[in-house]
Every structure is written in structure tokens, then in C-alpha cells.
Amino acid sequence: MNSATVRNLLVRGMLAGLGAGVIALVVAYFLGEPNVDSAIGFEESHAHSHEHEVELVSRSLQSTAGLATGILLYGVAFGGIAALAYCFALGRVGRFGPRATALLLSGTALLAVYVVPFLKYPANPPAVGDPDTIGERTTLYFLMMVLSVLLAVAAVIAGKRLAPKLGTWYATVAAVLGFAVVIGLAYALLPTINEVPGDFPATLLWRFRLSALAIQATLWGGFGLLFGELAHRLLRPEPAAVSTGAAVPAPQ
Incomplete structure (x- = not known):
């Protein structure tokens, strides 16, 4: 091209x-x-005891x-x-x-x-969410995203290499299953964040x-x-x- x-x-x-x-x-x-x-x-109704903060940008503009x-x-x-x-x-x-x-x-x-x-x-x-953990939550999210993208690329490459031996259908199934297994391991190993009140x-x-x-x-x-x-x-x-x-x- x-x-x-x-x-x-x-x-x-x-x-x-x-x-x-x-x-x-x-x-x-x-x-x-x-x-x-x-x-x-909901947030404002539960923040009566805190000092009201002045909005830098109005909600209507946001x-x-x-x-x-x-x-x-x-x-x-x-x-x-x-x-x-x-x-x-x-x-x-x-x-x-x-x-x-x-x-x-x-x-x-x-x-x-x-x-x-x-x-x-x-x-x-x-x-929803503790302001003190926003850095950690953002890092974990982007780590999960990068890992997912890299695994998706790896799955496509693996599927193409397996296709001559297994055929297109079984190579695709094997690549998708491999992707799902590794993503499942990542879900299990990465920390879970639950800060919903x-x-x-x-x-x-x-x-x-x-x-x-x-x-x-x-x-x-x-x-x-x-x-x-x-x-x-x-x-x-x-x-x-x-x-x-x-x-x-x-x-x-």
C-alpha cells in the first residue's frame, strides 16, 4: 500500500x-x-458536613x-x-x-x-471511588487495557500460524481460547477494587x-x-x- x-x-x-x-x-x-x-x-446529598467547593466549570458547560x-x-x-x-x-x-x-x-x-x-x-x-486511590485505579485500568491489546494481537498472530496445521476454524478457536484463558488469569491475579458506597x-x-x-x-x-x-x-x-x-x- x-x-x-x-x-x-x-x-x-x-x-x-x-x-x-x-x-x-x-x-x-x-x-x-x-x-x-x-x-x-446523590453525592451532594451526602456531603452536607463538608465545605462546599466552588465549581471551576459549571455543570451545564460540562x-x-x-x-x-x-x-x-x-x-x-x-x-x-x-x-x-x-x-x-x-x-x-x-x-x-x-x-x-x-x-x-x-x-x-x-x-x-x-x-x-x-x-x-x-x-x-x-x-463512587476514593480520591486517594485514583492513581492506583488509573494505572490498573491502563495496565489491563495494554495487556488486552497485546494479547489480542498475539492471538491473531497465533491463529494465522496455526491455520496451516489446524485449519482456519480450529486455529481461530484455539486462538480465542488462549486469549480467554490468559485474560482470565489476569482477572484473577490483578487486584480487585470495590469502592462503591x-x-x-x-x-x-x-x-x-x-x-x-x-x-x-x-x-x-x-x-x-x-x-x-x-x-x-x-x-x-x-x-x-x-x-x-x-x-x-x-x-x-
Whole structure:
């Protein structure tokens, strides 16, 4: 793949990430923000004895311009990174076309980058978590994410190497099982963090975590569909339509 194609795919990846970010922003605003507001209300109702802190950024600004800026910038950034990964994966992960490769890549990235770390260290709303342990919690989460991504890459490589001996189906099953076993060991060995207050509403916690998962699924799924279409039009352009009134050259 030449540099011009890579550059074009990179631009299309960033545009697809931006488009997916717009869709995810709608989901975050209507599905996620009400849960955040409820969690903040719970936190404020249990903080009467503490001195009220002045907000540097108002809640209304956080839930509108701040939310939009964060999601859209994230969409553009991950779209560019995913496009570069797509350039490497295209033609190397099976006989998939541009659209199918984009969906496969986005689905794998969603699983490795978000779902696997999420199952061990799920997202928490305001009022959940000790401020003194935020550094430890962030480190463990990113450690789980890096481990998941590296294991996903290793599973793909192992599957390709086993395919000539076991066949595609059994090689894929073996690679997936190996990935699941090592991730299970990581879940068991890494420390568990449970700082949810005993009186925090379980329903609110459940809704918040589901909304966080829905936002990421929308972002990655939207990217896969949008980028797959853009990549398909670049890599496999439709032939120019022949006008019915065009003169047909006489045979020589």
C-alpha cells in the first residue's frame, strides 16, 4: 500500500471518527448525562458536613460543550489510529473486503480496548471511588487495557500460524481460547477494587455502566460502518457509468 493511499485512509479514518463521535455524543447526552446528574445529586446529598467547593466549570458547560469537545476529539484521535491499524490489517486477516475488514477491526478494538478492561474495572459515576486511590485505579485500568491489546494481537498472530496445521476454524478457536484463558488469569491475579458506597443505588450504578458501554459501542460501531464505506469507495471505486448516447468507437 503506497503512502498516498495510507494518507487518504488516515484522513477518512479521522472523518469517520468524527462522524461516529457525533452519533456517540447524542447517546451520551440523552442516555449517559441523566445518570451522571443523579450520581452528582446523590453525592451532594451526602456531603452536607463538608465545605462546599466552588465549581471551576459549571455543570451545564460540562454536560454540553465539555462533553462534545471530549467525545469529538477522542473520535478523531482514535479514528486516525484505527485507520493506520486498518492499513496494516487489510489483506492480512483473511479474505475480507474493505467494509468487512473495517467492521472486524472496530469490533476487535472495542473488545480489546474497552470491553475486556471494563469487565475487570468498570466505569464508576461521581460519588463512587476514593480520591486517594485514583492513581492506583488509573494505572490498573491502563495496565489491563495494554495487556488486552497485546494479547489480542498475539492471538491473531497465533491463529494465522496455526491455520496451516489446524485449519482456519480450529486455529481461530484455539486462538480465542488462549486469549480467554490468559485474560482470565489476569482477572484473577490483578487486584480487585470495590469502592462503591453501601448506600449507593444499585440501579443507578447499573444504568451508568450500561450507558458507558453503549456510548463506546456506538462510537466503535459507527466508526466501523462509516470508515468501511469510505475505505471501500477509495480502494474499490465504482466503474464510471457509460452514457447511452456515447459514440462507440468502430473496431480497427
